[in-house]
Amino acid sequence: MATVFTSRQAIQITGVTQRQLAYWRKTGLITPSQRTPGGHSRYTFHDLIALKTAKRLIDAGVSLQKLRNSITALTRTLPQLKQPLSELSLLATGDVILVFHEGAVFETLTGQEWILPIAQFQREVERKQNTRRPSPSSGQGELFPETSGDDFQDGSAANSK
Amino acid sequence: MATVFTSRQAIQITGVTQRQLAYWRKTGLITPSQRTPGGHSRYTFHDLIALKTAKRLIDAGVSLQKLRNSITALTRTLPQLKQPLSELSLLATGDVILVFHEGAVFETLTGQEWILPIAQFQREVERKQNTRRPSPSSGQGELFPETSGDDFQDGSAANSK
DNA sequence: ACCTGACAATTTTTTATTTTTTTGCCAGAT
DNA sequence: ATCTGGCAAAAAAATAAAAAATTGTCAGGT
Numbered sequence: 001m002a003t004v005f006t007s008r009q010a011i012q013i014t015g016v017t018q019r020q021l022a023y024w025r026k027t028g029l030i031t032p033s034q035r036t037p038g039g040h041s042r043y044t045f046h047d048l049i050a051l052k053t054a055k056r057l058i059d060a061g062v063s064l065q066k067l068r069n070s071i072t073a074l075t076r077t078l079p080q081l082k083q084p085l086s087e088l089s090l091l092a093t094g095d096v097i098l099v100f101h102e103g104a105v106f107e108t109l110t111g112q113e114w115i116l117p118i119a120q121f122q123r124e125v126e127r128k129q130n131t132r133r134p135s136p137s138s139g140q141g142e143l144f145p146e147t148s149g150d151d152f153q154d155g156s157a158a159n160s161k
Numbered sequence: 162m163a164t165v166f167t168s169r170q171a172i173q174i175t176g177v178t179q180r181q182l183a184y185w186r187k188t189g190l191i192t193p194s195q196r197t198p199g200g201h202s203r204y205t206f207h208d209l210i211a212l213k214t215a216k217r218l219i220d221a222g223v224s225l226q227k228l229r230n231s232i233t234a235l236t237r238t239l240p241q242l243k244q245p246l247s248e249l250s251l252l253a254t255g256d257v258i259l260v261f262h263e264g265a266v267f268e269t270l271t272g273q274e275w276i277l278p279i280a281q282f283q284r285e286v287e288r289k290q291n292t293r294r295p296s297p298s299s300g301q302g303e304l305f306p307e308t309s310g311d312d313f314q315d316g317s318a319a320n321s322k
Numbered sequence: 323a324c325c326t327g328a329c330a331a332t333t334t335t336t337t338a339t340t341t342t343t344t345t346g347c348c349a350g351a352t
Numbered sequence: 353a354t355c356t357g358g359c360a361a362a363a364a365a366a367t368a369a370a371a372a373a374t375t376g377t378c379a380g381g382t
Contacts, residue, residue, distance in 0.1 A: 006353085006354085007353085007354065007355090008353075008354085017345080017346085017373095018346095018354090019344085019345055019346060019347085020344085020345075022355075022356080023343095023344065023345075026356090026357095027343095027344095033340090036354095038352070038354085038355090039352075039354085039355070040352095040353080040354055040355075041354080041355085058211075063343090063363080063364055063365085064342090064343075064344065064363095064364085065342090065343070065364070065365070066364095066365095167323085167324085168323085168325090169323075169324085169326065178376085179324095180368080180374085180375055180377085181374085181375075183324095183325075183326080184373095184374065184375075186325095187326090188373095188374095197324095199324085199325095199382075200324085200325070200347070200382080201323080201324055201325075202324080203324085224333080224334060224335085224373090224374090225333095225373075225374065226334070226372095226374090227334095227335085227371065302382060
């Protein structure tokens with residue numbers, strides 16, 4: 001149950017290099033959960049998942065620094081997580097990392113995301129069309145009166161940059 | 162049915178400015194599907210969705226140029242689309258635009274995306290653990306023989322950058 | 323009412339340069 | 353066997369400057 005893995009095993013299983021393992025250990029990105037009395041690393045299964053996740057994100061084009069920043073941001077957004085790399089479902093693009101958490105999608109660095117609800121907009125416009133009153137003069141178009149129109153503005157705050 | 166909208170209506174409904182409407186029209190980002198004999202714009206419902214989508218992406222922090230590049234890439238990836246902005250479900254982060262299409266998630270510019278299958282990796286390691294043979298000497302860890310190990314490497318091609 | 327064009331202000335992209343981070347390799351220590 | 357450290361190469365990030373794109377405002381034309 002409480003099986004642990006040596007560095008060599010972690011390397012073979014996850015595909016990270018020895019150098020990376022050492023550097024990540026040194027810089028605190030992923031540290032072995034256990035150590036032998038002699039100071040040798042013992043990686044838990046949990047650790048392996050984190051290592052493999054980091055490896056995959058890197059292979060997906062994510063830089064190590066962005067990975068660090070993402071983890072920092074995630075642990076701030078979701079403090080209950082001890083090891084985001086092994087506890088979350090991450091989707092990597094070359095530039096950003098998205099996290100799927102409780103049905104929502106976040107960008108790891110900013111935490112802001114939303115799906116564009118096109119269907120909802122369609123309903124809005126259709127409702128508008130139903131409440132229109134045909135203007136007698138114009139033959140085509142000009143279906144709206146001097147609509148106050150403001151009720152249609154997208155209320156979402158514009159977060160420029 | 163074939164209701165069309167004037168520029169003013171499109172502005173009121175979608176929230177884009179008159180200048181944007183004109184510039185997008187001039188640069189071909191979103192052009193009205195119809196014109197009056199006098200040369201005035203008539204935007205279809207389809208057009209409105211595209212306008213609203215562009216507006217929302219811009220509000221989400223996406224620049225117009227990235228929007229253009231995304232559309233170009235999308236129409237190359239999915240040639241059957243005439244107007245990606247009104248036919249796809251898009252998710253915007255500050256930096257990239259993702260498209261949901263037939264159950265998959267793409268990054269619009271590169272077309273490359275994949276979700277990290279953590280569950281699958283867990284199964285891999287567990288299978289490895291089951292096929293291990295206990296080494297007689299070591300008390301903790303060192304559970305693996307001199308495993309060839311290569312069968313565990315992630316086969317996914319590393320697309321650096 | 324709407325379109326177009328022109329000018330200027332703002333924003334975004336591009337490019338080049340410098341700095342930092344990451345990695346490979348090797349040697350010595352535990 | 354594994355860890356640590358040092359050094360150099362490679363990759364990535366931060367920075368600054370220049371170029372391009374976008375937008376606001378206004379005026380004239382239809």
